[in-house]
Amino acid sequence: MGEDSGACxxxxxxxxxxxxxxxxxxxxxxxxxxxxxxxxARGGRDGQRFLLGPNGWPDRRINACLGSAKWRILAxxxxxxYTYSLVxxxxxxxxxxxxxWEAVExxxxxxxxxxxxxxxxxxxxxxxxxxxxxxxxNKFYRWMRRRYGVENPFSDFDAxxxxxxxxxxxxxxxxxxxxxxxxxxxxxxxxxxxxWWRGRNEQRDVAFCDGLYGNGLRVSEWASVMLPELxxxxxxxxxxxxxxxxxxxxxxYGHPYWTPRVAMKGxxxxxxxxxxxxxxxxQAAGRYERLGRARMVLATHGMEAVTLEGANGGAERRQWNDxxxxxRLRLLRRTDLGLEPLALWLNEDGLPRDxxxxxxxxxxxxxxxxxxxxxxxxxxxxxxxHSFALKWYAIGKLVHAPRIGHLTEDExxxxxxQFGDTWHLVQTMLGHLRVETTKSIYxxxxxxxxxxxxxxxxxxxxxxxxxxxxxxxxPRVRTDPLAGVR
Numbered sequence: 356m357g358e359d360s361g362a363c364x365x366x367x368x369x370x371x372x373x374x375x376x377x378x379x380x381x382x383x384x385x386x387x388x389x390x391x392x393x394x395x396a397r398g399g400r401d402g403q404r405f406l407l408g409p410n411g412w413p414d415r416r417i418n419a420c421l422g423s424a425k426w427r428i429l430a431x432x433x434x435x436x437y438t439y440s441l442v443x444x445x446x447x448x449x450x451x452x453x454x455x456w457e458a459v460e461x462x463x464x465x466x467x468x469x470x471x472x473x474x475x476x477x478x479x480x481x482x483x484x485x486x487x488x489x490x491x492x493n494k495f496y497r498w499m500r501r502r503y504g505v506e507n508p509f510s511d512f513d514a515x516x517x518x519x520x521x522x523x524x525x526x527x528x529x530x531x532x533x534x535x536x537x538x539x540x541x542x543x544x545x546x547x548x549x550x551w552w553r554g555r556n557e558q559r560d561v562a563f564c565d566g567l568y569g570n571g572l573r574v575s576e577w578a579s580v581m582l583p584e585l586x587x588x589x590x591x592x593x594x595x596x597x598x599x600x601x602x603x604x605x606x607x608y609g610h611p612y613w614t615p616r617v618a619m620k621g622x623x624x625x626x627x628x629x630x631x632x633x634x635x636x637x638q639a640a641g642r643y644e645r646l647g648r649a650r651m652v653l654a655t656h657g658m659e660a661v662t663l664e665g666a667n668g669g670a671e672r673r674q675w676n677d678x679x680x681x682x683r684l685r686l687l688r689r690t691d692l693g694l695e696p697l698a699l700w701l702n703e704d705g706l707p708r709d710x711x712x713x714x715x716x717x718x719x720x721x722x723x724x725x726x727x728x729x730x731x732x733x734x735x736x737x738x739x740x741h742s743f744a745l746k747w748y749a750i751g752k753l754v755h756a757p758r759i760g761h762l763t764e765d766e767x768x769x770x771x772x773q774f775g776d777t778w779h780l781v782q783t784m785l786g787h788l789r790v791e792t793t794k795s796i797y798x799x800x801x802x803x804x805x806x807x808x809x810x811x812x813x814x815x816x817x818x819x820x821x822x823x824x825x826x827x828x829x830p831r832v833r834t835d836p837l838a839g840v841r
Contacts, residue, residue: 437491538720571743578710637705751777
């Protein structure tokens with residue numbers, strides 16, 4: 356099944372062993388019993404991406420790289436992004452009449468100009484996106500050099516330094532609530548239900564967005580969480596500690612994360628409400644029986660492990676930590692009412708929701724808000740992660756200040772070395788490997804303000820009021836645009 360379309364260009368496709376291919380499958384029986392056997396004999400895996408060239412034929416060297424261990428160890432999203440970066444490069448070379456194995460540094464320089472600067476290119480990207488292209492292409496050519504001796508045109512390439520802060524935006528608490536209520540919950544500018552609102556997935560989308568803003572996960576990470584990985588609700592707890600699986604985390608770095616009670620309550624309400632209704636509709640329609648390449652779950656073992664039905668019968672016990680997003684979307688269990696997916700997030704038809712589908716949710720919310728007359732009051736999923744970091748920095752400073760305010764500078768340094776500081780608190784909450792990442796990317800507003808003045812300004816105020824008061828007027832922090840409007 357093609358992931359990209361277009362004539363006379365390189366295209367991305369994926370192996371899907373659950374599909375029937377009619378005449379093509381019949382043709383392949385000359386060489387193998389079925390398509391799956393034929394593809395596996397050539398190193399193909401279910402779900403693996405491969406490329407077809409402009410003449411409709413594959414390049415076995417390229418597809419060998421995409422099926423290699425070097426590519427397989429990439430996180431799903433990284434593998435997808437690197438593959439598309441490769442396709443963009445290959446199609447750029449087509450316009451220059453250059454074969455990919457003959458490309459030189461001049462071609463790489465022209466690629467940079469076209470990708471980032473060329474006014475004739477309406478699909479220009481920023482330097483941060485080009486840095487991702489460069490990382491993928493370097494990985495591709497390094498593999499090709501070892502295997503086939505192909506020179507890397509990007510080996511000595513002087514790429515522009517990406518300013519990762521250039522697109523960072525934040526929402527304070529009031530700004531987030533207003534964006535959610537207008538764009539996701541269908542409220543009007545006065546805060547009342549809009550009688551023209553026709554949203555069908557409000558409970559699910561509110562639970563997803565509140566979760567992102569509350570726990571700071573990336574959208575692909577939060578989208579991969581399964582039902583057995585959720586904590587049981589306990590109204591006495593302020594936060595619920597969960598564990599993000601290595602196989603679902605960026606860079607394979609799983610870590611603990613904390614979801615606030617209000618977000619967990621909304622999440623479990625979605626599970627018992629809109630999600631349960633979607634499951635019942637899918638069961639009545641027999642959709643789960645027709646779900647291709649499903650894996651049956653025989654038992655779950657708390658939040659740690661799961662027992663799956665083996666490919667040839669029997670059972671296979673696996674840790675949740677080792678199960679990636681694509682496999683998770685295929686897991687079904689049998690209940691008294693019939694089959695049910697273990698994926699937390701479902702579409703309206705009851706089928707597991709692919710993580711990329713959430714981009715549409717945010718786009719639709721932003722368009723609705725623009726139609727209400729609030730141009731520029733937008734939000735993305737990653738903005739919620741930035742905003743989560745900003746919120747916890749504010750809280751961390753308010754907590755730490757009384758503990759160190761009376762100490763000398765030397766005593767304060769000793770305190771930070773023993774107990775850590777606010778930067779390390781936010782690093783832990785975000786799951787960053789390096790505190791420098793947290794400092795340089797997420798929290799620019801606080802780097803330019805005097806902390807002691809902030810703390811004095813905030814004394815006696817709750818965090819929401821504090822953040823609204825401090826950041827109103829900041830060019831990259833979005834507060835509630837209707838605050839104070841009657």
